[in-house]
Amino acid sequence: MTSPNSSASAGRAALSKIDYACVAPIDDAFLTSAQEIATRLDLPLIAVPVAPRQCTETGLLLQCGEELALQLTGPNAPGPVAVDFGSSHMRHRRQSGHNELLGRAAGVGKKPRLGVVDATAGLGRDSFVLADLGCEVLLCERNTLIQSLLQDGLRRAGLGDLWLQEVASRMSLWCGDSTGAPQLAQGEWDVIYLDPMFPAREKSAAVKKEMALFQYLLSDDAQDQGALLDWALMQDVARVVVKRPPKAEHLGDKKPSHSIKGKAVRYDVYVLRALA
Incomplete structure (x- = not known):
């Protein structure tokens, strides 16, 4: 060594x-x-x-x-974390009810080719689901190491089967803070999606290793999620969607227009204008 x-x-x-x-x-x-x-x-x-x-x-x-x-690293370290949009988990997720909830919250079906900005992309799974539902998705990620995983995942998806290639073609990545993304001023976007990290209810090894990694990476990189919501609500979009634990307080104590609830997650929807 x-x-x-x-x-x-x-x-x-x-x-x-x-x-x-x-x-x-x-x-x-x-x-x-x-x-x-x-x-x-x-x-x-x-x-x-x-x-x-x-x-x-x-x-x-x-x-x-x-x-x-x-x-x-270390003797008790969890396993590796990668971005693999073609994994069996992602293929199985296509059929889950969770996708329907996320799509309803974003407004899928209310406008062709819905434009969504995922302002806190992380490993990009919700972005991929939205792209699979037909949305044009801008992923914003400010951590350079996670950016590298996303770039690699998108590259490999572009070399995958026809389904992966098609979905990946609707995804683009901004490497930086979402508040500085030039694409926001250059295109028409309908939805801003926020997913503040919160402890997952799932107990699988995959979830545990991902949470451990993000806690390590972000422990010195606090982001004021309330301020991020304030920023999102000031943008020229039709709605802002915030992912929350089912019983959590509203982000920034701001009451949404409505919420869409599932067993493991809740989507708070802030409607600013009609999708058209």
């Missing part, structure tokens, strides 16, 4: 664990890709494959293989 180069390590000595991540290939065949990504993201490179649970150089690994994956 090699250590990150000394200059990169010294330059990051004062940074928090959130800033300090390393890039590594899963095997020697992906070393060049890992080098390119490390350079692009200005991250240290571990030039040989390393087992995340045995890694001591960093608290977080961006692993390069057929897909990009982020994984916490």
Whole structure:
């Protein structure tokens, strides 16, 4: 095992664990890709494959293989997290009632080619569902590591089967804070969708590892979700949709026009004008 180069390590000595991540290939065949990504993201490179649970150089690994994956390190670390829009989970989700609730909240069917801005894209799953329902979706993500996962997921979807290619063609990514996205001024958008992170009710290993990763990444990156809702309500859109736990307070104590409730999630809908 090699250590990150000394200059990169010294330059990051004062940074928090959130800033300090390393890039590594899963095997020697992906070393060049890992080098390119490390350079692009200005991250240290571990030039040989390393087992995340045995890694001591960093608290977080961006692993390069057929897909990009982020994984916490240490003996009890959960598994890797990647963006795979063609996974069996995403294909199964197409048939779930949860999609119907999200589509109703966004107003799917009220206007052809609905334009949705997902202002807090995360791993992009709700964005993909909306695109699968026929929406044109702008994903906004400000964390550079999650951006890389989304870019990789969209790239692989574009190389997938015809369904994946079609859905991915309706998705675009803005790497930055949603409030600074130039696409908002350049196009007509109907809906802004907000998904403030909250503890998931599911107990699966996949959910647990994703929540652990986001808690690690975002613990020093607090975002005022109430202020984000205030910003969204001032934009030239027909409605703002906020994803909430079923019994949670309204975001920013702002009462919505109506809510669409499911067993595990609630969508608060703020209607600003008619969809047309």
